Amino acid sequence: MIYLDNSATTPLSDSSKAKIAETVEIFGNPSSLHSEGQRAHATVETARSQIMTALGVRARDARFVFTSCGTEATALALYGTAYAKKRRDANVILTTDSEHPATEKVLQRLENDGFEVVRLSTRGGDFDMRELDAALSKKIFLATFMTVNNETGAIYPVKEAFAKIKRRYPDAITHTDAIQAFMKIPFTPQSIGADLISVSGHKLHAPKGVGGLYIAPELIKAKKIIPFLDGGGQESGLRSGTENVIGIAAFGAAVADIYARRAEISQKLSDLGAYAREKLSALDVKINTPVRAAEHIISVTLPDIKSETMLHKLSGDGIFVSSGSACSSHSHSVSGVLLAFGLSERDADCTLRVSLSEYNSREDIDALCAALDDGIKNLVRIRR
Numbered sequence: 001m002i003y004l005d006n007s008a009t010t011p012l013s014d015s016s017k018a019k020i021a022e023t024v025e026i027f028g029n030p031s032s033l034h035s036e037g038q039r040a041h042a043t044v045e046t047a048r049s050q051i052m053t054a055l056g057v058r059a060r061d062a063r064f065v066f067t068s069c070g071t072e073a074t075a076l077a078l079y080g081t082a083y084a085k086k087r088r089d090a091n092v093i094l095t096t097d098s099e100h101p102a103t104e105k106v107l108q109r110l111e112n113d114g115f116e117v118v119r120l121s122t123r124g125g126d127f128d129m130r131e132l133d134a135a136l137s138k139k140i141f142l143a144t145f146m147t148v149n150n151e152t153g154a155i156y157p158v159k160e161a162f163a164k165i166k167r168r169y170p171d172a173i174t175h176t177d178a179i180q181a182f183m184k185i186p187f188t189p190q191s192i193g194a195d196l197i198s199v200s201g202h203k204l205h206a207p208k209g210v211g212g213l214y215i216a217p218e219l220i221k222a223k224k225i226i227p228f229l230d231g232g233g234q235e236s237g238l239r240s241g242t243e244n245v246i247g248i249a250a251f252g253a254a255v256a257d258i259y260a261r262r263a264e265i266s267q268k269l270s271d272l273g274a275y276a277r278e279k280l281s282a283l284d285v286k287i288n289t290p291v292r293a294a295e296h297i298i299s300v301t302l303p304d305i306k307s308e309t310m311l312h313k314l315s316g317d318g319i320f321v322s323s324g325s326a327c328s329s330h331s332h333s334v335s336g337v338l339l340a341f342g343l344s345e346r347d348a349d350c351t352l353r354v355s356l357s358e359y360n361s362r363e364d365i366d367a368l369c370a371a372l373d374d375g376i377k378n379l380v381r382i383r384r
Contacts, residue, residue, distance in 0.1 A: 002319045002364045007150055007180060007297055007355035013205035019253035023246045030243050031234060040245045047252025054259040055214055056188030063215040065235045066248050070179040070200030071102040073213040076239060077175045077196040078106045080225040081142055082115060090139035091115050098122045098340040099146055100177055123342045125154025125290025132161060140165060142173045147181035151337040151353055153297030154290035155185065162193035173224060179203055183258045184296055195219055201251035204258060210247035265358045269295045272356055279369045284376050288341060298354040301347050304381040310352060313375045319368055322353045
């Protein structure tokens, strides 16, 4: 098997597997006061510290809340701030036209509840800064921009955008979906000016079913965020529900492992991404190159061959890529992200996403390119 769909999910790392095996013996409820419960509590707190260290923050300076996934982390960020208090003089949310469904679907619901959402164009994988400047005429209380686009690999200029917004509206809340960026490109909350950051474990060789939200201390003090899930008051009252101790422990272990080897992994992904782009560019395909690109995601448009057709061919060869976000793979509509990037509907329907991890090799890329070349020569093409 050659697995090149790491933006959908990743294989478990050895560190994650080892931590799972260790933690299955810690069965106590982290909220229990007896010693077994406190073992579980200590396990959760160790993982929290590992993730906050990787984020570049100290526990006393911020809050990191564990959730069931990145989608829930984003829902907590957006619903939690939108409904924290009635906003009579500022009800505008600023975002882009190419966010992940975890953000876009929440924003659509908030629109139905009376909030105004302004979406900036991201043609070519970059913000239209003129649109951003024009949007600042509105009373913005929340801005949410993803750091790395999960379909195109575009790195959005969140630092510059958040700085502009904060200069005009110092009390505005800034959120970034960093699920494809965390441990892939260097950043801290302070370096990009983010009050809230969503992350996910299974994109980083940890199990599915665990994610988290970084929350700046100012939001806690000013009560600018409220729980999305109410109940027993776990996670400092911000996310009720008994913690997934095994998943959380594995998340922390996976992040700590990557953090310890971050320079080595970054260099490998940079070299492998450059090699993949070089080899793919020799084929009869178009690489959709953003203005600023993450090394681990490559968007490729085929010459009049539907992505679904090529996916089946590659799968038969034991090679796994995707046609876009796995979270919306059951949708029969063309990717709105690719349309926002500037592709036509036809080209969007002929586009694949190749996404890399440290476990991939040049031999994987060579096999992919050979299979793509064979498919391009032999698969039935759609008529223009």
